[in-house]
Amino acid sequence: MTPAIAATGFSAIGSEARLSVLKTLVRAGEAGLNKSAIEERTGMAPTTLAHHLKxxxxxxxxxxxxxxxxxxxxxxxxxxxxxxxxxLEECCADVCEPKDGEAA
Structure with a gap:
């Protein structure tokens, strides 16, 4: 992964609302959710949700x-x-020690 791609990904979750949407989708699993289900679970208005999904x-x-x-x-x-x-690998490689059982 390039730094530019990483920055784009991290920037996308740069708000509490987007993090809420993302957490909702992670919890939904591979089946995913339609917009109505996300609205119901997050309490977001349709236009707000559309903005954050985009x-x-x-x-x-x-x-x-x-x-x-x-x-x-x-x-x-x-x-x-x-x-x-x-x-974990690029940003804290010099300070993060692997835990027991993890690869170095």
């Missing part, structure tokens, strides 16, 4: 799939794992 999709953290008239939103687990690995 940013999360642009950041590569959420994928969308059209199913008939609805769009299913899913957390992009591979990208989230890559961001976590990036921050």
């Amino acid at each position: 940013a999360l999709v642009a950041g590569g953290l959420v994928t969308q799939e059209k199913r008939g008239r609805e769009t299913i939103n899913r957390a992009a687990y591979d990208q989230l794992r890559a961001l976590a690995a990036y921050i």
